[in-house]
Structures are given as structure tokens and as C-alpha cells.
Amino acid sequence: xxxxxxxxxxxxxxxxxxxxxxxxxxxxxxxxxxxxxxxxxxxxxxxxxxxxxxxxxxxxxxxxxxxxxxxxxxxxxxxxxxxxxxxxxxxxxxxxxxxxxxxxxxxxxxxxxxxxxxxxxxxxxxxxxxxxxxxxxxxxxxxxxxxxxxxxxxxxxxxxxxxxxxxxxxxxxxxxxxxxxxxxxxxxxxxxxxxxxxxxxxxxxxxxxxxxxxxxxxxxxxxxxxxxxxxxxxxxxxxxxxxxxxxxxxxxxxxxxxxxxxxxxxxxxxxxxxxxxxxxxxxxxxxxxxxxxxxxxxxxxxxxxxxxxxxxxxx
Amino acid sequence: xxxxxxxxxxxxxxxxxxxxxxxxxxxxxxxxxxxxxxxxxxxxxxxxxxxxxxxxxxxxxxxxxxxxxxxxxxxxxxxxxxxxxxxxxxxxxxxxxxxxxxxxxxxxxxxxxxxxxxxxxxxxxxxxxxxxxxxxxxxxxxxxxxxxxxxxxxxxxxxxxxxxxxxxxxxxxxxxxxxxxxxxxxxxxxxxxxxxxxxxxxxxxxxxxxxxxxxxxxxxxxxxxxxxxxxxxxxxxxxxxxxxxxxxxxxxxxxxxxxxxxxxxxxxxxxxxxxxxxxxxxxxxxxxxxxxxxxxxxxxxxxxxxxxxxxxxxx
Numbered sequence: 001x002x003x004x005x006x007x008x009x010x011x012x013x014x015x016x017x018x019x020x021x022x023x024x025x026x027x028x029x030x031x032x033x034x035x036x037x038x039x040x041x042x043x044x045x046x047x048x049x050x051x052x053x054x055x056x057x058x059x060x061x062x063x064x065x066x067x068x069x070x071x072x073x074x075x076x077x078x079x080x081x082x083x084x085x086x087x088x089x090x091x092x093x094x095x096x097x098x099x100x101x102x103x104x105x106x107x108x109x110x111x112x113x114x115x116x117x118x119x120x121x122x123x124x125x126x127x128x129x130x131x132x133x134x135x136x137x138x139x140x141x142x143x144x145x146x147x148x149x150x151x152x153x154x155x156x157x158x159x160x161x162x163x164x165x166x167x168x169x170x171x172x173x174x175x176x177x178x179x180x181x182x183x184x185x186x187x188x189x190x191x192x193x194x195x196x197x198x199x200x201x202x203x204x205x206x207x208x209x210x211x212x213x214x215x216x217x218x219x220x221x222x223x224x225x226x227x228x229x230x231x232x233x234x235x236x237x238x239x240x241x242x243x244x245x246x247x248x249x250x251x252x253x254x255x256x257x258x259x260x261x262x263x264x265x266x267x268x269x270x271x272x273x274x275x276x277x278x279x280x281x282x283x284x285x286x287x288x289x290x291x292x293x294x295x296x297x298x299x300x301x302x303x304x305x306x307x308x309x310x311x312x313x314x315x
Numbered sequence: 316x317x318x319x320x321x322x323x324x325x326x327x328x329x330x331x332x333x334x335x336x337x338x339x340x341x342x343x344x345x346x347x348x349x350x351x352x353x354x355x356x357x358x359x360x361x362x363x364x365x366x367x368x369x370x371x372x373x374x375x376x377x378x379x380x381x382x383x384x385x386x387x388x389x390x391x392x393x394x395x396x397x398x399x400x401x402x403x404x405x406x407x408x409x410x411x412x413x414x415x416x417x418x419x420x421x422x423x424x425x426x427x428x429x430x431x432x433x434x435x436x437x438x439x440x441x442x443x444x445x446x447x448x449x450x451x452x453x454x455x456x457x458x459x460x461x462x463x464x465x466x467x468x469x470x471x472x473x474x475x476x477x478x479x480x481x482x483x484x485x486x487x488x489x490x491x492x493x494x495x496x497x498x499x500x501x502x503x504x505x506x507x508x509x510x511x512x513x514x515x516x517x518x519x520x521x522x523x524x525x526x527x528x529x530x531x532x533x534x535x536x537x538x539x540x541x542x543x544x545x546x547x548x549x550x551x552x553x554x555x556x557x558x559x560x561x562x563x564x565x566x567x568x569x570x571x572x573x574x575x576x577x578x579x580x581x582x583x584x585x586x587x588x589x590x591x592x593x594x595x596x597x598x599x600x601x602x603x604x605x606x607x608x609x610x611x612x613x614x615x616x617x618x619x620x621x622x623x624x625x626x627x628x629x630x
Contacts, residue, residue, distance in 0.1 A: 162477045163504035169491035176484035176491075189478035190586060195563040198528065205523045213513065248510040271509070 001131065001170065003138040006118045007104055010081060011040065011139060014102075018072070018080040020050040022087035023094050027157025027192070029086040030055055032106075032128040034064040035150035036083065039136045042144070048075035052094040061191045062153060063146035072098060086128040088121055089113035106131055126166040129154025133174050145182025152183035153192070161189060200236040203227070207240055207255065212304075217311055218244035219304055221256040221264075234259070241269040252276060252311065256303055259295070264303045267293045279310045316446065316485065318453040321433045322419055325396060326355065326454060329417075333387070333395040335365040337402035338409050339550065342472025342507070344401040345370055347421075347443040349379040350465035351400065354451045357459070363390035367409035371550040376506045377468060378461035387413060401443040403436055404428035421446055425592050426601030441481040444469025448489050460497025467498035468507070475557070476504060479605055480587065515551040518542070522555055522570065527619075532626055533559035534619050536571040536579075549574070556584040567591060567626065571618055574610070579618045582608045594625045 011017075019037055021029040029051070037047040049067045059065060069075065072095070082100040088107040090096040105116035108125035125131050129151045136143060136151075143151075155175060159167050162175075179185060206229075207220045222237060237257055244253040251274045256264045266283075268276035269291055276292040283306065285294025296303050326332075334352055336344040344366070352362040364382045374380060384390065387410070397415040403422040405411040420431035423440035440446050444466045451458060451466075458466075470490060474482050477490075494500060511519075521544075522535045537552060552572055559568040566589045571579045581598075583591035584606050591607040598621065600609025611618050 160504075162500060163508070165499075165501035167494070167500035169494050172487040172491035172494070176487035179482070179484050179487070184480075185477060185482035186480035186587065189475075193478070194560050194565075194586065196561045198562055198564065201559070201562050205520075205526065208520045208523065211516075211520065244516070246509050246511045247513055247516050249513065 001122070001125070001134040003131075003135050004118065004120050007106070007120055007135065008138055010102070010104060010118060011045075011135075012043075014081045015045055016078040016080040017045060017047045017083055018050060018075045018078075018100065019047055019083045019085055020093040020095055021085045022092045023052050025051045025053060025055065025086075027059060028127045028129050028154040030059050030062060030065070030068075031150040031152075031154030031157065032085050032132045034062055034067060035129065035132050035136065035147045035154070036085065037067055038064055038144065038147050038150070039132075039139065039141045042141055043139070046078060046080075048072075048078075048080065050075065050093070050095070058191060058195055059153075062150055064150070084116065085132075088119070089115050106135070126168065126171045127155045127158035129158070130171060130174055133178070143178070143181040148178040148181035148183040149188065152178040152185070153188050156188060156192060161192070199230045199232050203230045203232045203236055204240055204243070206230065207237070208243065211244060213244075213247070213250065214308055215311070216249055216251040217308060218247065218250045218253045219256065219307065220244065220254070221258075221300060221304075223258045234265075237267070241267055245269060245271060252279075254307055256300065258300075262299060263295065263297050264300065265293060265295050266303070266307060268307075275314075278314055279307065282310045282313075316437070316440070316449040318446075318450050319433065319435050322421070322435055322450065323453055325417070325419060325433060326360075326450075327358075329396045330360055331393040331395040332360060332362045332398055333365060333390045333393075333415065334362055334398045334400055335408040335410055336400045337407045338367050340366045340368060340370065340401075341553065342374060343442045343444050343469040345374050345377060345380070345383075346465040346467075346469030346472065347400050347447045349377055349382060350444065350447050350451065350462045350469070351398065352382055353379055353459065353462050353465070354447075354454065354456045357456055358454070361393060361395075363387075363393075363395065365390065365408070365410070368550075371553065372512075373506060373510050374468075376503075377465055379465070391415075399431065400447075403434070404430050421450070423603075424601065425603060426596065441479075441483065441486045442470045442473035444473065445486060445489055448493070458493070458496040463493040463496035463498040464503065467493040467500070468503050471503060471507060476507070481603075481605075514545045514547050518545045518547045518551055519555055519558070521545065522552070523558065526559060528559070528562070528565065529623055530626070531564055531566040532623060533562065533565045533568040534571065534622065535559065535569070536573070536615060536619075538573045549580075552582070556582050560584060560586060567594075567622075569622055571615065573615075577614060578610065578612050579615065580608060580610050581618070581622060583622075590629070593629055594622065597625050597628075 082103040084105045088105045103116040105119040107121045241253040241255045252270045255267045270276045275289045277287045280292035280294040283294035397418040399420045418431040420434045422436045556568040556570045567585045570582045585591045590604045592602045595607035595609040598609035
């Protein structure tokens with residue numbers, strides 16, 4: 001991977017940087033930002049790392065996670081160069097109301113906006129973390145254990161820990177070097193996938209006991225009573241819908257969660273080409289092709305039926 | 316990884332081989348055996364691939380999976396050299412009642428017996444598949460797509476698809492080469508993790524409902540009656556013990572499966588430094604640090620208590 005010389009020269013020349021990443025930051029956004037911050041500071045630079053939204057609890061193992069700020073006041077006083085990471089428009093980072101004198105964009109998402117003075121958008125890169133890995137090496141900075149842990153996590157998050165189709169040889173070769181620099185694959189996987197508390201797992205078992213499969217659609221539900229009994233919260237259900245995906249015949253996995261009396265929130269995950277955003281839109285919801293959601297006021301039976309009908313209609 | 320010259324010379328010199336692997340073969344056993352068979356046949360050798368137990372359904376995507384035989388009659392007529400893979404004693408492969416003129420042992424398990432004419436047991440190897448990868452390269456054989464798919468699957472299976480502590484740099488570098496030779500990480504992960512049939516998932520839910528956690532040890536059990544009711548087989552329980560590992564406090568996840576009246580097979584998975592091979596050895600079983608098993612004749616309650624006691628004793 002070739003790192004644009006222009007980016008290297010700006011990073012070498014300037015002193016102050018504001019690293020900003022997208023709203024609802026994921027592992028790639030967080031890990032890339034922290035790794036770049038640590039690397040630049042090791043060169044004697046001053047960096048601020050900005051995210052509008054707080055870092056999810058299970059990423060708090062990342063070295064430097066407390067560098068994140070959600071207020072730009074102090075950062076702006078230093079007249080920094082903006083480095084936009086894992087996104088390529090100021091709106092995605094919720095910084096569209098600020099004017100900065102110069103901007104570097106480093107991203108692997110499809111280009112939407114023509115923003116920034118120096119842009120490096122490589123849609124073939126598996127993760128922004130992989131681009132930052134090559135960038136840091138090109139700057140001649142030693143990859144410390146802290147940098148390696150952040151970059152390995154970034155790459156893990158965006159490749160489904162090496163299970164998605166973007167797991168190409170360069171991903172593995174970079175990851176091998178990151179282990180040599182101190183990243184610990186098992187510990188990182190533990191933090192990412194094996195850090196549930198007991199009551200969350202209990203709720204999962206209860207939800208799995210409600211599983212029905214109709215016409216390649218897996219449906220589970222969680223009532224307010226189940227939340228109460230297990231002392232869990234709605235955010236504890238994140239990823240629940242991934243479990244029934246294990247079944248080969250399942251194309252859509254849905255979780256209906258009771259959010260009020262007779263009101264349900266459906267969370268949908270699909271495999272391959274099945275577009276659940278289209279289903280969600282039929283009920284005023286939205287999302288992406290493989291992950292979407294909608295709200296519906298109905299009894300549980302009707303709510304489930306609506307989903308099955310929508311799938312039939314669209315297929 | 317250095318491949319013993321003695322093994323290479325026997326493989327080059329001899330014509331007929333019987334490749335045998337352990338009972339209840341897992342991904343590493345199956346993938347390694349098939350890869351070696353395909354490689355040797357490409358050199359003009361004749362091979363038989365033996366497993367006492369049938370290949371679990373979800374490994375049937377592996378190229379050459381129908382090479383497996385469970386009857387040795389024809390193989391023995393060729394007076395073959397035995398190649399024992401992913402185990403190191405004839406008992407583990409259920410071939411202790413046959414006498415072969417010469418034996419090569421290739422394995423990475425900790426529990427070692429003194430058997431075979433040429434032994435290559437490397438307990439630091441992440442997978443037997445990784446050893447076979449280097450062996451095939453040392454033989455000067457081109458790694459075909461079929462060989463690559465088998466070896467990538469073998470390595471995936473024994474490293475939890477790169478999530479266990481045996482995910483060291485050499486694992487990634489070999490895997491990168493295997494992708495270059497045609498292995499498809501996303502397809503293999505789909506086959507390994509998202510191709511369960513419905514009844515297997517039903518059995519998982521039933522098993523999860525038996526979950527108890529004592530002193531950081533998660534225990535589930537599956538009775539013969541549960542197998543009967545869900546029309547499932549013992550091999551359907553592969554990976555079940557990984558689910559309770561999701562809970563942060565769990566250090567060991569165990570599944571007790573009833574294999575006869577009052578006889579249980581315990582399958583253990585651990586996190587980090589907890590060595591379950593040591594626990595398994597206390598009861599005449601074996602395995603690796605993070606994945607091991609043993610058999611015990613006892614009622615369920617006593618069987619569970621034995622595990623808890625063994626853990627206490629060793630910690």
C-alpha cells in the first residue's frame with residue numbers, strides 16, 4: 001500500500017492536529033484515531049482526538065481511549081490541521097459548523113463528498129486501521145504495543161476478525177507485524193466478543209427460547225417483563241439477532257423488543273443480498289442493506305405478521 | 316518451521332500411504348488429512364484417508380471430503396506406510412489393532428505417547444494444518460486451491476478463526492499464502508459458522524438452558540434424550556462450549572455430553588492462561604491448553620463436581 005507523499009509531508013511539517021472520526025464510532029474509527037494520535041505525539045506533535053459520541057464501553061480497553069474529547073474548544077485554540085479518519089465529510093463527523101485551515105482525509109469508504117485539501121480514500125482497503133498502519137510505518141515511527149493494539153482492533157472490527165470477504169493477504173501480513181509489535185489477538189478478541197455480563201447472556205437465552213422460523217425468517221422477541229426479570233437494558237440486546245444467522249436457511253434474523261405497551265422495535269439483520277432496509281422503510285424505519293430497524297404499534301402476533309408480509313411483498 | 320528431513324525422505328521414497336487421524340475428527344484433523352492426501356497424490360502416490368468416525372456434515376464443503384474411509388481392508392492390502400495426523404497414538408485413531416510396517420507421526424498436541432518410527436510433534440504449532448502447510452512446501456509441491464482450502468480450514472478451526480492465543484505471526488503469514496493459493500476466508504467462515512441446520516441450533520438452545528456457572532466455570536450438559544428429541548448427533552455439539560465464553564467472568568466453558576448410560580464426555584474450552592489440558596489429563600483425557608476433553612463414568616452431578624475439583628486443585 002502506497003501512502004501519498006503529500007500526507008506524510010503535512011504530518012511531518014505541522015505541529016498541531018485535530019483527529020476527528022465519524023459519529024457512533026466503531027472499532028476501526030476508534031482504533032485508527034488513537035493509533036494516529038499516539039504515533040504523532042511520539043514525534044513531539046500535539047493532537048486532539050474528537051468524537052461527537054462517547055466510546056462504547058467495550059472499547060475502553062484500548063490504550064489512550066480517554067484521549068477522546070467531545071468538545072472542540074481547546075483544540076481549536078491551537079489552530080490545528082484537521083485529520084478526518086474513517087469518514088470523508090465533515091457532516092459524518094458532526095464538525096460541519098467549524099472551519100479549519102487545512103484538512104487531511106484518510107478513509108476507505110466510498111467517496112461521497114469532495115472535501116479536504118489532501119485526500120487519501122482507498123475503497124479497497126479493508127480498514128482505515130490498515131491505512132494508518134502503513135502511514136505510521138512510512139513516517140518511520142516504531143509501532144509500539146499501544147499503537148499495535150489499536151490498529152489490530154481496528155482491523156479486527158472491520159474484517160469481522162478475519163471472517164469477511166475483505167480478509168486479503170495484506171490484512172494478514174500487517175496483522176502478523178502488529179502481533180510482533182505487541183498486539184495480543186486472544187486478548188483483543190476477548191474484549192470484542194467475550195466481555196458480556198452474565199445477565200446479558202441470560203437475556204439472550206430467554207430470547208433464544210422464543211425463536212420461531214417462518215419462510216427463512218428467524219424471529220425472536222423480548223418483552224419488558226424479560227428485561228425487568230434479568231435486570232437488563234435495551235442496549236444489551238445488541239448483536240442478539242446475529243445468533244440465529246448461524247442457521248443456514250435463515251436469510252433474515254429479527255428481534256422484536258417491547259419498548260412500550262403494544263409498541264415494538266424490530267431489529268433486522270440479513271445475509272447476502274437480502275435488503276432489510278427496504279422492509280424497514282415500509283414501516284417508516286430505515287438502515288442499511290444488511291442491518292435495519294423499524295417501530296410498530298401492534299400486538300406481538302400482528303407485529304411478526306407485518307414482517308413476514310413485507311418480506312413476501314418484496315421477494 | 317523446520318520440517319524433519321527424515322519425514323520428507325520417507326514421503327518421497329514410499330508409494331502407498333495410509334493417512335489416519337483421531338476419532339471424532341475436527342477441522343484440523345480433516346483438513347490436514349485431506350490436504351496431505353491431495354498433495355501426495357499429485358506426486359503420483361496412492362493414499363487412503365482413514366477416520367473411524369464420519370466427517371461432520373458441515374465439513375463436507377472441503378475438497379476431497381469423500382476420500383475418507385472407515386474400513387481399512389483395501390488400504391492394508393497395499394502395505395502402506397501409516398501417517399498419523401493430529402494425534403500421536405494408534406488408540407486415538409482407533410487403529411491399535413492393526414500392525415503397519417512403518418509409521419510417521421505428525422501432531423501438535425501436548426499429550427505425547429512414544430509411538431511411531433518418525434515422529435514430528437510440535438506442541439507450539441497452532442495447528443497440524445500449519446505443519447502440513449510447511450511440509451507440502453518443503454516437498455516442493457504447488458499449493459492448489461483444494462489444498463489451500465483444506466489447510467486454511469484446518470488452521471481456522473484450531474485458532475478459533477484467529478481468536479485464540481495460538482494466533483502467532485506465522486499463522487497469519489501462512490494464511491496469507493493460502494489465500495493467494497485460492498482459499499476464500501469469507502466462504503470458509505460461512506461454512507464453519509453460519510451453516511448449522513435448524514435441529515442443531517435447537518439442540519444448542521436446549522443445552523444453553525442447562526447452563527450453570529460456578530466459580531468462573533460454565534457448565535452445560537446434553538443427555539442422550541436431548542439428542543434423540545432433536546434428532547441430532549454428538550458431532551452437532553462442536554463449538555457449543557464457545558457460547559458461554561461470551562460471558563466475561565467465565566474462564567472455562569464445559570459441555571458434558573452423555574455417551575452411554577452414566578458415561579459422560581466433557582469438552583472443555585478455556586480463556587487465556589487457564590490450561591484445560593492439565594484438567595483433562597487428571598481424568599485420562601488430553602488436548603491443548605485452551606481446548607481439551609475427557610471421559611468420565613459417573614452420574615451428572617459427580618461428573619460436574621469432578622471438573623470443579625480439578626480446577627480448584629490446579630489453581
